[in-house]
Amino acid sequence: MQTKGERIMNMRTAIVAATFLALLSGAAHAQHMDLSAEPEDISFGVKEYSPYLHRGYPQRVFWGDTHTHTSYSTDAGMIGCRLGPEEAYEFARGEIVVASGGVRARLQRPLDFLVVADHAENLGLAPMVAEANPELLKTDFGREIFELVQSGDYGGAYKLWGESMSAGKDPLAGQDALTRSMWERVTGASEKYNQPGVFTAFIGFEWTSSPGGNNLHRNVIFRDGKEAADRVLPFSNYDSTDPEDLWRWMAAYEEKTGGSVLAIPHNGNLSNGLMFDDTTLSNEPLTRAYAETRMRREPIYEITQIKGDGETHPLLSPDDEFADYGTWDKGSFGPEPKTDDMLPREYGREALKRGLAYEAAFGANPFKFGVVGSTDTHTALATTTEDNFFGKATPAEPSAAPNRFGEVITGYFQEDGGPDITIRHVQTLAAGLAGVWATENTREAIFDAMQRKEVYATTGTRITVRVFAGWDFEADDVHRPDFAYRGYSMGVPMGGDLRRAPVGKVPKIVIRALRDPDGANLDRVQVIKGWLDASGDLNERIYDVAVSDDREIGADGRCTTPVGNTVDVEEARFGNSIGDPMLFGFWEDPDFSPSQRAFYYVRVVEIPTPRWTTYDAAFFGVEIPEDVPPSQQERAYSSPIWYTP
Numbered sequence: 001m002q003t004k005g006e007r008i009m010n011m012r013t014a015i016v017a018a019t020f021l022a023l024l025s026g027a028a029h030a031q032h033m034d035l036s037a038e039p040e041d042i043s044f045g046v047k048e049y050s051p052y053l054h055r056g057y058p059q060r061v062f063w064g065d066t067h068t069h070t071s072y073s074t075d076a077g078m079i080g081c082r083l084g085p086e087e088a089y090e091f092a093r094g095e096i097v098v099a100s101g102g103v104r105a106r107l108q109r110p111l112d113f114l115v116v117a118d119h120a121e122n123l124g125l126a127p128m129v130a131e132a133n134p135e136l137l138k139t140d141f142g143r144e145i146f147e148l149v150q151s152g153d154y155g156g157a158y159k160l161w162g163e164s165m166s167a168g169k170d171p172l173a174g175q176d177a178l179t180r181s182m183w184e185r186v187t188g189a190s191e192k193y194n195q196p197g198v199f200t201a202f203i204g205f206e207w208t209s210s211p212g213g214n215n216l217h218r219n220v221i222f223r224d225g226k227e228a229a230d231r232v233l234p235f236s237n238y239d240s241t242d243p244e245d246l247w248r249w250m251a252a253y254e255e256k257t258g259g260s261v262l263a264i265p266h267n268g269n270l271s272n273g274l275m276f277d278d279t280t281l282s283n284e285p286l287t288r289a290y291a292e293t294r295m296r297r298e299p300i301y302e303i304t305q306i307k308g309d310g311e312t313h314p315l316l317s318p319d320d321e322f323a324d325y326g327t328w329d330k331g332s333f334g335p336e337p338k339t340d341d342m343l344p345r346e347y348g349r350e351a352l353k354r355g356l357a358y359e360a361a362f363g364a365n366p367f368k369f370g371v372v373g374s375t376d377t378h379t380a381l382a383t384t385t386e387d388n389f390f391g392k393a394t395p396a397e398p399s400a401a402p403n404r405f406g407e408v409i410t411g412y413f414q415e416d417g418g419p420d421i422t423i424r425h426v427q428t429l430a431a432g433l434a435g436v437w438a439t440e441n442t443r444e445a446i447f448d449a450m451q452r453k454e455v456y457a458t459t460g461t462r463i464t465v466r467v468f469a470g471w472d473f474e475a476d477d478v479h480r481p482d483f484a485y486r487g488y489s490m491g492v493p494m495g496g497d498l499r500r501a502p503v504g505k506v507p508k509i510v511i512r513a514l515r516d517p518d519g520a521n522l523d524r525v526q527v528i529k530g531w532l533d534a535s536g537d538l539n540e541r542i543y544d545v546a547v548s549d550d551r552e553i554g555a556d557g558r559c560t561t562p563v564g565n566t567v568d569v570e571e572a573r574f575g576n577s578i579g580d581p582m583l584f585g586f587w588e589d590p591d592f593s594p595s596q597r598a599f600y601y602v603r604v605v606e607i608p609t610p611r612w613t614t615y616d617a618a619f620f621g622v623e624i625p626e627d628v629p630p631s632q633q634e635r636a637y638s639s640p641i642w643y644t645p
Contacts, residue, residue, distance in 0.1 A: 057484065057485070058437040058449065058454065059484065060437075061435045061466075062436045062437075062438055063111055063112050063434070063436075063462055064111050064113035064114055064200070064433070064436065065111060065113075065375050065377075065382040065434065066115040066117065066202075066219055066264055066374045067115065067206075067219055067264075067302065067374035067375055067376045068088050068092075068114060068116050068117060068375060069119070069206070069376070069379075069380070070083055070084050070088050070116060070118055071083055071380065072085065072126070072127060072185075072186060073118040073119040074126060074161055075119065075378065075393075076118075076379070076380075077125065077127060078129075078157060078161060079154070079158060079378075079393060079395060080100055080101075080394035081126075083097065083099070083381070085186055085190070085380075086192070086193070088116050088380040089116070089201050091105065091380065092110065092382050094107055094109070094111075097381065099379060101394060101398070101399065103390075103397060105383065107382075108385065108388065110199070111199075111382060112199065112200065112441050113202060113436075113441065114201060114202065114382060115374075116186065116190065116202075116204060117205055118205055119208050119236075120205045120207055120208065120237070121165055121170075121208055121236045122165075122170070122172055122179075123183060123186070124178075124179075124181075124182025124183075124186075125172075128142075128178065128182070129142075129145060135178055141160075141164075141171040141172060148160065165237070166210075166213070168238060168241070169238070179234075180233060183230070183233060183234060184226075186205075187203050187226040187229045188226060190202065190226065191226040194225070196440075197440060198441065199441070200442060200446055202222065202447075203221075203224070203226065203229045204219055204220055204222060205219075205220055205234040206218070207219075207237065207246055207263070208236070209237055209241040209242070209243065209246075210237060210241070211241045211281065212272075212334045213413065214270070214272040214332045214333070214334055215274075215332055216265070216274055216281070217266055217267065218263040218264060218265050218266070219263065219266065219374075220250070221261065221262055222443075223261065223262075223443055224259035224261075225443070228257040228259040231256060231257055232253050235249040243281065244280065244281070244282075246263060246297075247293055247294070250262075250263065250297055260447065262297065262299060262447070262450060262451060263297055264300055264302050264372065265298055265301055266302035266376065267305065267308070268310050268347060268351070269308050269313075269328050269329065269347065270333070270410070272331065272334075272338060273341070273345040273346060275351075276345045276346065276350070276354065278345070286358060286366055288363050288364040291358060291362070291365055291366035299370060299450065299451050299452075300369055300450055300453060300455055300639070301369040301370070301371055301372075302432075303371040303372070304429070304457050304459050304637070305429070305431055305432050306376045306392050306429055306430075307328060307376060307392075307410075308326045308328030308427075308429065309327070309459065311323075311348050311637055312349040313329060313346075313347050314327070315340060315343055316344060316349070317349065317540065319542070322605060325632070325633075325635070326427075326429045326431070326459070328427065330410070330411065330421040330423060333410050333412070335413040335415050335421075336415075337415065337418055337419045337421050348369075348371060348637075349528065349540065351367040352367055352368075352640060353532075353540060353599075356530065356531070356532040356597040357536070359597060360536075365642075369639075370455050370456075371456065371601075371638075372432075372434035372435075372450075372455050372456070373433050373459060374433070375431065375432065376392070377390070377392065378392060378394070379391060379392075379393060379394055383430065384431060384460035384461075385519075386609065386610060386611055386612040386614075387612070387615045388430075389430035389615075391425065392407075398616070399620070400620035400621070400622055403425070404425065405425060405613065405625055406425065407424060408422055408424055409427075409428065410422065411423055426613060427628060429459060429460070430612045431458075431459040432458055432459050432460050433459075433460055433461075433462065434455060434456075435455060435458060435462075435464075435465065437449055437454045452495055453495025453639045454494055454496075456637060457636065458635070458636040459634045460634060461516045461606060461634045462516040463513060463516055463522070463635075463636045464512075465513050465602060465604055465636050465638055466484065466512045467511050467602050467641070468487030468492065468509070468510050469491050469492055469498055469508065469510075469600060469641040470487075470498070471491075471501070471505040471506075471507070471508065472490055473491060473510050473586070474508075474586075477510050478510050478511065478585065478586050479584065483510070487510065491510075492641060494602075494639040494640070494641060495639040495640070495641070497641070497642050497644060498643045498644070499643070499645075500645070501645075506588050506589045506590075506592040507600065508587070508588040509527060509585070509588070509600060509641075510585070511525055511527075511546070511583075511584065511585035512583075512584055512585075513525050513583045513604045515581045515582065519606070520606040520607050520634070521548065521576045521578065521580055521581055521607050522580055522582070523548055523563040523579055524544050524545075524546065524547040524548065524563070524605050525547075525583045525585045525602060525603075525605075526543060526603045526604075527585075528542050528600070528601050528602075529541050529542075530598065531596050531598035532596055533593075533596055534596065541591075545585035546584060546585040547559045548579045548580035548607075549579065551563075563578055563607050564607070565608040566608070567609065567610050567614075569610070569624065569630045570618070572610045572615045572617070572618035574608065574631075579606070595645050596645070597643065598643045599640040599643070600643075602636075603635055603638075604635060604636040606633055606635065607633065608631040609633075610631055611628060611629060611631060611632050613630075614630045614631065
């Protein structure tokens, strides 16, 4: 038996060893790492054969969707989706599922994690109607919507609910017991399918704030299990449309349960200038307290999904030839058309730039977010590849019917005499995915990676991207077999911070990108820099760091030679005879000023591949639509790394 002195000595040894491991991650940047060590696992001063015993940093990327809707979302269940949370989890795990439209579906490869994020507003209404829930039928609204469905007037039933939702008036106000029964089904399904180390089923919901029909939606994700989540009811648009009220609800949950929760905003491109506005929703100027609270509650942003890509817009980035990807810029779900002055407050890159100016003004950055991609599917099927796209919602599931392309997504409410703001299903993207660098496939590890922003987004492809920034990297570091170990030891990963540049040093970034094993070769790897200069102006610049096929990068840091295009449009095929399967990049900032705030993120671009509409045309024998391109270049976006003087 150990003496008290021996126990104290062992504890001190464990603390010293754990501290040493943390310091390996990059001195003051340890808060961004996932380095960890249990005292009983540490043998301080003892040389052991296996070199991997105490490497607690993330060693693989986990793929998932943080934004899947099922029949429990009223705007899915009331328009034909019959699949619930259980089917969503089964599909994500790689099982064959029959879609609501009767077509069998399966992923090429399973996901590692899934968040069923059904809308909080009247959660589970469609299943309650289908079941003739006796508690629902005790209410006037319940009986009315049930009778409409029974009579076959599905459009009338959806309109009845939609009018209440648009007005912000809960048609089931005071029926918390109904909501609780549905919420406990949702949390129960998550608990049933969660298998630590194998598949992570997160508990979550979507808060659907829509002031004026504009998108301020957030997905709320719990680190915790059913026991904690069941102690609250989801916060809904009926409770408030103000994000600050959502953050207060999140704080109250954590205080009540001791748990953790985060929110992921999405579709700033449909917010009509509200997502990254210069004022709060209550029209107050942004403050340091606001910025700190927002980034504590919303550390990551969903930058790409079915309803368009949110990285940047051609008008905001005129020198970026890859900017016009999946652009939705006509309006939102309300009647207000889009205007150019809204764009800077809608797109991720511009928000990251503007965040630097806010940090200089009052010491905190309200837009210091990492990025993920996800689907926002309303079919319960998290499909993300172009050749397996099951659509935004059940009416547009795979079919030769005209509504597969023509289904209206936005633009139901038009201003009289105003511009056409209609967006149709043909313009949807078969996107996206969240890549998470975590130590293990568990709720806790993946959630913690999201909080520290060691995550990235793709438009649906599974490109592996790893990025580190520091002051002392060398070009040969990208070829080292211990690339990640050296990255954490000498720098910070995506989502991290560089501070106080050493005299004479500039940021150096090392990058590895590997194509999707079942997908397309890579065209190029780019570093995108944004900075605040001495005059107070915001700037951006794109640098090609690695390009395929021995093409040249000019003195200006750009490769102007296109990679080419192997897409056979008629057959919906492509070849990997161009591009490279792997690209390594080393880059040091040629224009660095140690006094200027900046951020850097990596964009990896694939060679052209057929769009889902091209696959559909070949499979169903229909005409290729003219209003979308037949091919596209999918891509990945890393979370930024920030430099602060």
